Amino acid sequence: MKPGPDPCCPPALEARDLRPIEGPEADDELASLAKAVGHPARVQILRLLARRTACICGDIVDELPLAQSTVSQHLKVLKEAGLVRGDVDGPRVCYCLEPRALRRLKALVGGL
Amino acid sequence: MKPGPDPCCPPALEARDLRPIEGPEADDELASLAKAVGHPARVQILRLLARRTACICGDIVDELPLAQSTVSQHLKVLKEAGLVRGDVDGPRVCYCLEPRALRRLKALVGGL
DNA sequence: GGGTCGTATCGGTACTTGGCGATGAAGCCC
DNA sequence: GGGCTTCATCGCCAAGTACCGATACGACCC
Numbered sequence: 001m002k003p004g005p006d007p008c009c010p011p012a013l014e015a016r017d018l019r020p021i022e023g024p025e026a027d028d029e030l031a032s033l034a035k036a037v038g039h040p041a042r043v044q045i046l047r048l049l050a051r052r053t054a055c056i057c058g059d060i061v062d063e064l065p066l067a068q069s070t071v072s073q074h075l076k077v078l079k080e081a082g083l084v085r086g087d088v089d090g091p092r093v094c095y096c097l098e099p100r101a102l103r104r105l106k107a108l109v110g111g112l
Numbered sequence: 113m114k115p116g117p118d119p120c121c122p123p124a125l126e127a128r129d130l131r132p133i134e135g136p137e138a139d140d141e142l143a144s145l146a147k148a149v150g151h152p153a154r155v156q157i158l159r160l161l162a163r164r165t166a167c168i169c170g171d172i173v174d175e176l177p178l179a180q181s182t183v184s185q186h187l188k189v190l191k192e193a194g195l196v197r198g199d200v201d202g203p204r205v206c207y208c209l210e211p212r213a214l215r216r217l218k219a220l221v222g223g224l
Numbered sequence: 225g226g227g228t229c230g231t232a233t234c235g236g237t238a239c240t241t242g243g244c245g246a247t248g249a250a251g252c253c254c
Numbered sequence: 255g256g257g258c259t260t261c262a263t264c265g266c267c268a269a270g271t272a273c274c275g276a277t278a279c280g281a282c283c284c
Contacts, residue, residue, distance in 0.1 A: 027155040035150030037221075039242085040143040046224055047139065058261065070243055072262055077241095091251040091260055102224060109149075109221045112158055112214060151272085170230065182273055184232060189271095203281045204230055 019104075021111040030108040033101070036081035041066060042074050046097065049084065055096030057089070131216075133223040142220040145213070148193035153178060154186050158209065161196065167208030169201070 020026050037043060045060055061071045075095060078084040082101040086093045132138050149155060157172055173183045187207060190196040194213040198205045 022159070027159065028152050031150055031152040031155045034146045034155075038143055038147030038150045040140050041242090043139040043143045043146075047134070050224060061261095066242095067244055068261075069245075069263080073242075076262085086261095088250090088261095091258095093261060106221055106224075109218055112162060112218070153272095173230095178272095179274055180231075181233080181275075185272075188232085198231095200231095200280095202230095203228095205232090 021107055026108060026111075029104075033081055033083065033105045033108065036077055036083055037105070039074070039077075041071075042078055045071075045074060045078065046083065049095060049097045055087070055094045057092040057094050060095070133219055138220060138223075141216070145193055145195065145217045145220065148189055148195055149217070151186070151189075153183075154190055157183075157186060157190060158195065161207060161209045167199070167206045169204040169206050172207070 019029075037046070041064060044064060048060055048063055049055065058068070058071070060075070061068045064071055066074075075084065075086065079086055083098055083105070084095055085098050086095045088094075131141075149158070153176060156176060160172055160175055161167065170180070170183070170187075172187070173180045176183055178186075187196065187198065191198055195210055195217070196207055197210050198207045200206075
C-alpha cells in the first residue's frame with residue numbers, strides 16, 4: 001500500500017561502499033562498471049538522469065536518436081551494472097541514478 | 113641522439129586537460145576511455161603500470177594468465193585510447209601510464 | 225653474417241555488442 | 255470488456271571483441 005503519490009526513487013538501500021578499492025575483485029568491478037559506461041549513448045543517458053535531478057521515465061527515448069528498443073537495451077545494461085535503477089510507476093518506468101554505484105565508480109577510477 | 117641511458121617516459125607533452133567536461137565531445141571521450149578500461153585484463157595492466165612507479169616492458173605478460181599476443185592486443189587498445197604510451201628501448205618496449213589521460217578520465221568520471 | 229630475444233601483427237574461431245522492427249506483457253482509461 | 259500507451263523482449267543481421275598459435279619484424283650479441 002503506497003501512502004502517497006511519491007513517484008519513485010526511495011532512499012538507496014545497500015551499502016556497497018566500504019569495499020576494497022584494489023585487488024582482483026575490485027578490478028573486475030571496475031571493469032564491469034567501466035564497460036557499462038563505455039558507450040556514448042549510455043554516457044548520455046547517465047548525464048540526462050543526472051541533469052533532471054531525480055528520475056524520469058522513458059522520454060529518454062525522445063532525447064536520443066535511437067529506437068526505443070535500443071534505448072531499452074542500453075538501460076538494461078546500465079541497470080545490470082547497478083548504475084541505474086528502474087522503478088515501475090503505473091504503466092511507465094521511472095529510471096534514476098544509483099548514487100552509490102556512481103560513487104563506487106568514482107572511487108575505483110580515483111584509485112588508479 | 114640520446115644523451116644518456118635515460119630509459120623512457122620523458123615528460124608528458126600535450127596539454128589535454130582544459131577541455132570541457134560535458135557536451136557531446138566529452139561524452140564520446142569518456143565513452144572511449146571507459147571502454148578501454150572496461151576489461152579486467154586491462155585494469156590489471158593499468159594497476160601494474162601504476163605500481164611499478166615508472167614504466168616496465170612486456171614482463172606484463174608474465175604477470176597475466178594470457179598469451180603474449182593477447183596482452184599485446186590489450187596494450188594496443190590502451191595505447192590507442194591514450195592511457196598508455198610505449199617507448200621503444202632497444203629490443204624491448206617500455207610501457208608507462210600517460211598521467212594526463214588518466215587525469216582526464218578521472219575528471220570526466222568525476223563530472224558524472 | 226646467423227642466432228636469439230622481445231613484440232607486433234596476421235589468420236582464424238567463438239562469442240558479444242549494437243542496431244532495428246515486430247511482437248508481447250502490463251497497466252491505465254473509457 | 256476494448257483500446258491505448260509504455261516499456262521489455264525477441265529474432266535477426268552486421269560488426270566488433272577476445273583469445274590463441276603461428277609468423278614476421280627489429281634489435282641486439284657472438
